[in-house]
Amino acid sequence: MPRRRKRDLIIKGFSKLLKEDKVRIVSELMDKQVESMDLMKSFWHEDYKMQKIFDEFSENTISNFYIPYGVAPNVVVNGVNHLVPLVIEESSVVAAASSSARFWSEHGGFRAEVVDVVKIGQVHFLWKGDKQKLLSVFDELKSVLREGTKHITANMEKRGGGILDFELVDLTNQLDNYYQIKVSFDTADSMGANFINSCLEEFAIELKSFFKNNDAFCDKEKECTIIMSILSNYTPDCLVRVWVECSFKELDSLDSELTGEQFAQKFETAVKIAEFDIHRATTHNKGIFNGIDAVALATGNDFRAIEAAGHTYAARNGGYKSLSSVENKDGRFKFILEVPLAMGTVGGLTNLHPLAKHSIEMLGSPSAKELMQISAAVGLANNFSAVRSLVTKGIQIGHMKMHLMNILNHFEATEEEKKKAVEYFVGNKVSFANVSEFISKLRKS
Ligand code: MEV
Numbered sequence: 001m002p003r004r005r006k007r008d009l010i011i012k013g014f015s016k017l018l019k020e021d022k023v024r025i026v027s028e029l030m031d032k033q034v035e036s037m038d039l040m041k042s043f044w045h046e047d048y049k050m051q052k053i054f055d056e057f058s059e060n061t062i063s064n065f066y067i068p069y070g071v072a073p074n075v076v077v078n079g080v081n082h083l084v085p086l087v088i089e090e091s092s093v094v095a096a097a098s099s100s101a102r103f104w105s106e107h108g109g110f111r112a113e114v115v116d117v118v119k120i121g122q123v124h125f126l127w128k129g130d131k132q133k134l135l136s137v138f139d140e141l142k143s144v145l146r147e148g149t150k151h152i153t154a155n156m157e158k159r160g161g162g163i164l165d166f167e168l169v170d171l172t173n174q175l176d177n178y179y180q181i182k183v184s185f186d187t188a189d190s191m192g193a194n195f196i197n198s199c200l201e202e203f204a205i206e207l208k209s210f211f212k213n214n215d216a217f218c219d220k221e222k223e224c225t226i227i228m229s230i231l232s233n234y235t236p237d238c239l240v241r242v243w244v245e246c247s248f249k250e251l252d253s254l255d256s257e258l259t260g261e262q263f264a265q266k267f268e269t270a271v272k273i274a275e276f277d278i279h280r281a282t283t284h285n286k287g288i289f290n291g292i293d294a295v296a297l298a299t300g301n302d303f304r305a306i307e308a309a310g311h312t313y314a315a316r317n318g319g320y321k322s323l324s325s326v327e328n329k330d331g332r333f334k335f336i337l338e339v340p341l342a343m344g345t346v347g348g349l350t351n352l353h354p355l356a357k358h359s360i361e362m363l364g365s366p367s368a369k370e371l372m373q374i375s376a377a378v379g380l381a382n383n384f385s386a387v388r389s390l391v392t393k394g395i396q397i398g399h400m401k402m403h404l405m406n407i408l409n410h411f412e413a414t415e416e417e418k419k420k421a422v423e424y425f426v427g428n429k430v431s432f433a434n435v436s437e438f439i440s441k442l443r444k445s
Contacts, residue, residue: 023062070094075101076109077377085359086294091402093290096385097378107246112373118237121196123181123204123229129221137216142166148206149199161188189368191344200229233305234312235342242376245334255392264333266391274322284322291382295375300349300356309340324383337380341372400430407435
């Protein structure tokens with residue numbers, strides 16, 4: 001019989017315990033109890049009030065998890081130079097964004113435009129009635145729904161947003177009796193998730209009583225079953241387009257072995273591959289989200305929502321493909337990214353997290369539309385750097401430089417040892433085994 005491990009025990013009422021008790025219980029379940037407790041506590045913020053803010057972002061918080069907060073300078077978007085905060089654990093992403101931003105700052109910068117900022121929410125319901133009857137009273141229903149949410153929308157309307165429109169979607173061919181009220185929203189400078197969901201839950205209540213109390217409907221039609229009310233993270237109409245362009249000649253400096261024109265052609269081929277090969281497309285788009293997610297995290301935006309929308313958008317025509325594209329024409333190279341980005345600069349974590357607030361200030365307190373443009377520019381910057389490396393020297397040279405530091409830190413190398421290692425590994429292959437051997441030789445000598 002295998003011995004029952006301590007960790008297999010079911011813990012009841014954990015969320016109701018004091019933080020100290022939660023930390024103690026977790027440590028007791030670890031093999032190195034004292035070290036575990038000390039480690040978790042060592043990452044608590046020394047300012048109690050500040051720590052309380054972090055604790056309350058989530059449930060069962062027992063410590064903080066640090067991720068580097070970096071900066072990419074020289075991100076010129078529509079002629080404005082930005083210092084962009086990036087929160088990311090992957091070595092080389094900030095370096096890649098920075099080197100690309102620097103290059104493009106001297107070649108016209110990033111151009112960007114927001115195509116639209118529409119967000120969608122849905123009330124999903126089952127109704128056994130005559131659709132034509134529902135359509136005939138739909139205008140009346142819309143007014144009822146608007147009226148019923150005035151207490152929620154008043155504030156948003158003052159800020160320039162609100163409910164845009166309602167649509168009845170008949171999906172009875174997919175699922176018996178299944179309809180949606182599909183609502184479009186403008187949430188101004190906020191991400192707007194709470195606003196949208198609050199409106200939708202109110203619509204659901206109003207919808208139920210509209211059926212019940214309307215004489216247009218027979219008894220059977222007075223009943224409706226609300227299945228759920230929730231925003232959609234697919235936001236194809238909350239879309240931003242960003243691009244860079246220059247002459248082939250201006251690309252001459254990018255590689256010692258390729259002319260600018262050859263570079264542009266090789267780059268275009270690499271991007272074309274990501275337009276039909278899903279394995280390459282996924283990695284290609286991951287490179288774009290390296291930058292976008294890092295800005296989203298730094299500014300307190302929901303990177304999971306952004307990623308979900310981006311990948312769905314990449315598959316909008318039935319096959320998953322690259323979000324960016326290249327146009328090489330008349331001696332000019334143009335690299336374009338089109339991506340849905342539902343981002344906000346007010347409300348939620350953007351105001352609560354001290355570093356998110358700081359990031360927004362570092363960016364010059366942009367509107368949501370400006371933040372969409374900056375984030376997309378960083379996504380394109382990272383994508384450019386990645387594909388540039390891939391079609392020239394490969395990515396391992398750059399990656400390994402950063403990787404070397406991680407390995408050296410693993411061996412707790414001193415500054416002096418790091419300096420020697422960096423010199424040595426300029427011409428030698430970086431691998432865990434090689435660095436380990438180098439450090440032990442160095443320490444013996
Ligand atoms: C690594 O995080 C991202 C890349 O793999 C992106 C790409 O291949 O385009 C370098």
